[in-house]
Amino acid sequence: KAGVTQTPRYLIKTRGQQVTLSCSPISGHRSVSWYQQTPGQGLQFLFEYFSETQRNKGNFPGRFSGRQFSNSRSEMNVSTLELGDSALYLCASSFRASSYNSPLHFGNGTRLTVT
Amino acid sequence: DQQVKQNSPSLSVQEGRISILNCDYTNSMFDYFLWYKKYPAEGPTFLISISSIKDKNEDGRFTVFLNKSAKHLSLHIVPSQPGDSAVYFCAASAQAAGNKLTFGGGTRVLVKP
Numbered sequence: 052k053a054g055v056t057q058t059p060r061y062l063i064k065t066r067g068q069q070v071t072l073s074c075s076p077i078s079g080h081r082s083v084s085w086y087q088q089t090p091g092q093g094l095q096f097l098f099e100y101f102s103e104t105q106r107n108k109g110n111f112p113g114r115f116s117g118r119q120f121s122n123s124r125s126e127m128n129v130s131t132l133e134l135g136d137s138a139l140y141l142c143a144s145s146f147r148a149s150s151y152n153s154p155l156h157f158g159n160g161t162r163l164t165v166t
Numbered sequence: 167d168q169q170v171k172q173n174s175p176s177l178s179v180q181e182g183r184i185s186i187l188n189c190d191y192t193n194s195m196f197d198y199f200l201w202y203k204k205y206p207a208e209g210p211t212f213l214i215s216i217s218s219i220k221d222k223n224e225d226g227r228f229t230v231f232l233n234k235s236a237k238h239l240s241l242h243i244v245p246s247q248p249g250d251s252a253v254y255f256c257a258a259s260a261q262a263a264g265n266k267l268t269f270g271g272g273t274r275v276l277v278k279p
């Protein structure tokens with residue numbers, strides 16, 4: 052069974068631009084979550100989608116948005132990029148609506164660098 | 167406000183000995199706890215979990231202990247192997263929060279041969 056696939060692996064953007072990251076969950080998984088990892092803040096929750104509906108949102112500005120398609124694939128978008136948005140963005144999928152007895156499976160991430 | 171803390175940023179242990187990683191949390195709503203392991207340039211991989219109704223869970227070389235009154239959990243790895251060298255993250259969730267995980271800052275483990 053293929054794991055969680057994130058594209059692209061690496062991305063370099065300029066301040067003020069926007070970026071779209073893509074995530075394909077494990078087949079059959081309906082929940083997709085996004086996390087940001089930075090050296091200073093660690094792993095922080097961005098948002099979660101389940102069956103195309105956003106269920107949870109972390110404490111990030113409105114420049115960060117996402118969506119989920121009917122095939123469970125998800126995209127996240129960051130508009131008006133800032134230098135501080137440079138991070139590893141991780142996508143995780145799960146079969147169930149709760150992490151209880153159903154741990155998240157993570158992709159290898161997209162490394163975004165903003166210059 | 168860090169709700170999940172791993173106070174030891176790094177740990178060095180001899181191959182074959184026990185590695186003990188600690189994690190503290192402050193939110194009483196957390197009722198499920200997980201440990202993830204992360205290698206460079208890869209996503210975190212799930213190791214072991216424990217629900218708040220238990221105080222211990224074992225899986226092979228990995229054992230997680232939960233002390234609810236102290237809001238403390240620990241991960242024991244025995245015996246430690248060189249392939250265990252990685253960053254370990256403690257994570258917590260609340261049933262009402264779906265798949266939202268709150269992570270600690272991580273502990274980098276180095277297992278010396």
